[in-house]
Amino acid sequence: MSSMYKEPVYWDNRYEAERAVPGGYDWFGTYRDFAELVRREIRPGTRGLVLGCGNSSLSVDLHKEGVSPVVSIDYSPVCITEMARKHAGIPDMRWLVMDARQLTFPDGSFDLVIEKGTLDAMMVGERDPWRVSPDTISLVDQVLSEVSRVLSPTGCFISITFSAPHFRTRHYAQPAYGWSVSCDTYGRDFHYFLYTMRKGRELTTFDLERGRSLHAPPILPETLPTLAENDDEEFLKNIQI
Numbered sequence: 001m002s003s004m005y006k007e008p009v010y011w012d013n014r015y016e017a018e019r020a021v022p023g024g025y026d027w028f029g030t031y032r033d034f035a036e037l038v039r040r041e042i043r044p045g046t047r048g049l050v051l052g053c054g055n056s057s058l059s060v061d062l063h064k065e066g067v068s069p070v071v072s073i074d075y076s077p078v079c080i081t082e083m084a085r086k087h088a089g090i091p092d093m094r095w096l097v098m099d100a101r102q103l104t105f106p107d108g109s110f111d112l113v114i115e116k117g118t119l120d121a122m123m124v125g126e127r128d129p130w131r132v133s134p135d136t137i138s139l140v141d142q143v144l145s146e147v148s149r150v151l152s153p154t155g156c157f158i159s160i161t162f163s164a165p166h167f168r169t170r171h172y173a174q175p176a177y178g179w180s181v182s183c184d185t186y187g188r189d190f191h192y193f194l195y196t197m198r199k200g201r202e203l204t205t206f207d208l209e210r211g212r213s214l215h216a217p218p219i220l221p222e223t224l225p226t227l228a229e230n231d232d233e234e235f236l237k238n239i240q241i
Contacts, residue, residue, distance in 0.1 A: 027117035031061035049110040052118030073098040101142040116160040148177040157197040173211035
């Protein structure tokens with residue numbers, strides 16, 4: 001079943017079924033749960049891009065914070081058509097069908113790029129968080145390379161996930177992206193992770209080592225950490241990467 005989360009047809013069908021759900025569905029909580037962590041990156045004139053927007057309220061929430069324009073992409077035409085219709089009256093918001101691996105925007109188009117669960121859905125087929133397949137490493141690199149390209153020289157990328165730093169930081173901490181990496185947590189019953197990558201800043205020595213470890217044989221612990229069982233999304237329980 002997990003392989004279906006990588007297919008546009010799955011999301012088309014899902015969004016079709018969720019048309020009647022008020023407010024859509026927000027992975028990892030609503031914007032108010034992590035708003036303070038995002039606000040510190042917003043400046044007057046911040047231009048925003050939301051990757052894998054789905055039917056979340058995140059794009060509208062960012063617009064209310066003063067981010068303008070807000071461009072939201074998803075590779076589900078059903079999702080984008082519905083979101084464009086639903087928010088047609090809001091100025092400076094665009095809804096586009098697009099693959100995050102092949103962004104069509106010019107270099108430096110955005111000051112803030114944010115994704116919430118999009119990378120997790122791309123990585124859901126991985127069963128061993130210590131041994132990520134070359135195909136998935138390449139897939140994530142394609143997305144992150146594109147994000148780095150469309151960010152302004154002092155722009156910021158925010159990535160929200162279930163995945164803890166010892167698994168996820170190594171993907172972000174690649175010198176080619178030209179950004180630093182930091183991590184915060186939020187949540188009550190279960191902590192989610194919010195990573196902030198800031199362009200024009202250097203990786204720490206520790207993060208550089210983590211980045212190199214992505215391509216090195218893993219040193220496995222005796223036991224793997226487990227996820228909480230209180231999230232009703234079945235695919236999220238598979239994600240530790």
